[in-house]
Amino acid sequence: MATADTSQLFHVVVLLAAAAVAVPLFRRLGLGSVLGYLAGGVAIGPFGLGLFAQPEAILHVAELGVVLFLFVVGMEMRPSHLWALRRQIFGLGPLQIGTCGLVLTGTALLLGLAPPVAFIAAFGFVLTSTAIVMQLLAERGDIATPRGQRMVSILLFEDLLIVPLLALVAFMSPAHESGDGGSRWMAIGTAAAALAALVAAGLFLLNPLFRLLAAARAREVMTAAALLVVLGAALLMEMGGLSMAMGAFIAGVLLSESTFRHQIEADIEPFRGLLLGLFFLAVGMSLDLAVVAADWRFVLLAVPLMMVAKATCIYAIARLLRASHVDALDRAVLMAQGGEFAFVLYSAAQSEGVISGSVNNAMTAVVVLSMALTPLAMLATRRFTRRAAATLDGVEPASGQSGSVLIIGFGRFGQVMSQSLLARDVDVTIIDSDVDMIRSAAGFGFKVYYGDGTRLDVLHASGAGSARAIAVCVDDSAAADRIVELARSAFPQARLLVRAYDRAHKLRLVAAGVDVAIRETFGSALQFGEAALRQLDVDPDEAARITAEVRKLEAERFELERSAGIGAGAKMMRTNTGPKPTPLTPPRRQARVLGPGDGTAPGDTDPASGTPGT
Structure with missing residues (x-):
């Protein structure tokens, strides 16, 4: 018994050691963590050092990493957002997969495979690795960007596609040619019932369950x-x-939409990362070098042909749909590999007698090699995309910081904003995700930590839990909205000040309950207008009074649009083509040179903050 326990512990230690050695090394070389995991798996697998004899068993368990990853991605996809992506999921997805499937089938026929076998081999390779693509997107922070969302949409459709493909394999099986279709309809009914049960449980049981567990105040139970x-x-x-x-x-x-989703995400994150790394190690261990050696001509010819054919097809479709060269090339390179669902499809096809065991082994090797080559292909094309990822050498990530104010984003807006706080000796913590800017700021004496403010764990590490105020100074309205959502639910003790991109964004921020929302150009534009009046020889006091009137009218217009919707106050704007709007306040005296005692409405305030200036 002790010997068996020692053997199991030895395997655990070997897995952890492979990850701890290979991943930092490969990241240091600029090759990425995915390739590090795959290389570590090859080294310790049955065709490397031989420390593991059955990688399939580990791969089956490690697939839970992909499962947890998709759960976390799903928590970021609210039903309304998912509905907004419907055209990409059910439009771009079928177009890309269908076209690539036909092209790859033709490629497989050129490799000498029979038509049914070529079809299965091609559509298995069409199913891109969700784990690799999502991991690479996450590492460079692109999941929430438009290009990332398109790839996520295609991956979601591919996950749906595995079901009809498995059903098609069953129909293609020689053993089922003479059978009736009752069992097939039964399988379809079972799948529909399982899906309906899951949706019903999610709608009516999950939130009450987590409310009950939250009341028990037992973190481990949550x-x-x-x-x-x-x-x-x-x-x-x-x-x-x-x-x-x-x-x-x-x-x-x-x-x-649950109020507990941030807590759930934080609880899942450690398991997701560990199991996803284990999945990549298991994929590396599954690379059968004996198969590659025995059928090396087919494998070495199939890998580049299949990857180039798929990448070319993806690029052509992206350009056809008016994507930029950079976006099209990025999508083509990132999605040119096969994926983990190909293993499932090929195994099912072999068990049904559609393909032989040798074809299964050879195509599995092709898929694994394509997965391993994807990070390298990204490095090779990086100079064409002009998006070389900056290294973190000399940049310190946020970890255990504390401060009275947390500033997120240190561009032009954040730099100017920080001066008032620093002049009062306020203890501030600053984070940003732009490595070049962090290094530049260090040259001027600023300490800026590396961190993505849209991630809950980064906010915790940056000291948001103890901050008295959180200043969101990022220039991305979607990122600002995400940070506001996290901060309002996880850090209610902190006052929330947010840079608004425009009027519509400010309306959203005020509706979300922020304490202060400042439009990034409004104050400077008012000063610019006042300076223009002075250059036209308008008395300085008169120019200041006009600016105060514009500010007050703007505040009244904003309040109207808060209740009636954006655009409701359009008639209150002064234009160069229409009549002047009727004043909402008693008219002031006509323009004249003001005396020392005349006021300029100093009490005009921002409706969102109660402080001067919007």
Whole structure:
């Protein structure tokens, strides 16, 4: 018994050591963590040092990392956001997959495969690795960007596609050619029932469950419940013949509106990262070098042909749909590989007698090699995309910081804003995700920590939990909205000051309950207008009075639009083509040279903050 326990512990230590050695080394070389995991898996696998004899067993467990990853992604996809992506999911997804499938089928025929085998080989390769693409997008912070959202939409459709592909394999099986279709309809009914049960549980059971557990104030129970939801949803989908990852994604979407979603995400994160790393190690261990050696001509010819054919097809479709060269090339390189669902499809096709075991082994090797080559292909094309990722050498990530004020974003706006606080000796913590800017700021004596303010764990590490105020100075309105959402739910003790991009953004921020919302150009534009009046020889006091009137009218217009919607106050604007609006306040005296005692409405305030200036 002691020997068996020691053997299991030895395997755990080997896995951890492989990750701890390979990943930092490969990241140091600029090759990325995914390739580090894959290389570590090859080194310790049965075809490397031989420390593991059955990588399939580890791969089956490690697939939970992909499941947890899809759950976290689902929590970021609110139903309204998912509905907004419907054209990309069910438009761009089928177009890309269908076109690439036909092109790859032709490529497989050129490699000498029979038509049915070529079809299965091609559509297995079409299914891009969700784990690799999502990990690479997350590492460079692109999941929430438009280019990232398009790739996420395609990946979601591919996850849905595995179900009809498995059904098609069953129809292609020689053993089922003469059978009736009752069992097939039964399988479809089971899948639909499993999906309906999951949606019903998500709508009516999950929130009451987490409210009950939150009242118990047992953190470990909340963590256990979060894992139960993810794994239970995955198990239910698998029992229904569907994808485990799709079940986890649906569960995440159903919890995306929950008040507990940030807590659940924080509880899941450590397990997600660990198991996803284990998945990549297992994929590396699954690379059968004996198969590659035995059929090296086919494998070495198939890998570049399949990757180039798929990448070319993706690029052409992206350009056809008016994507830029940079976006099209990025999508083509990132999605040119096969994925983990190909293993499932090929195994099912072999068990049904559609393809032989040798074809299964050879195509599995092709897929694994394509997954390993993707990070290298990204490095090779980086100079063409002009988006070389900056290294973090000399940049300190946020970890355990504390301060009275947390400033998120240190561009031009944040730099100017910080001067008032620093002049009063306020203890500030500053974070930003632009490495070049952080290094530049260090040359002027600023200490800026590296951190993405849209991530809850980064906000915790930056000291948001103890800050008296959080100043959101980023120049991305979507990122600002995300930070506001996190801060309002997780750090209610902090006053929230946010840089608004424009009028519509400020209206959203005020509706979200921020304490101060400042339009980034409004104050400077008012000063600019006042300076223009002075250059036209308008008396300085008169120019100041006019500016105060404009500010007050703007505040009244904003209040009207808060209640009646944007555009409701359009008639209050002064234009160069229409009549002047009727004043909302008693008219002041006509323009004249003001005496020393004349006022300029110093009490005009910003409706969102109660402080002068918008």
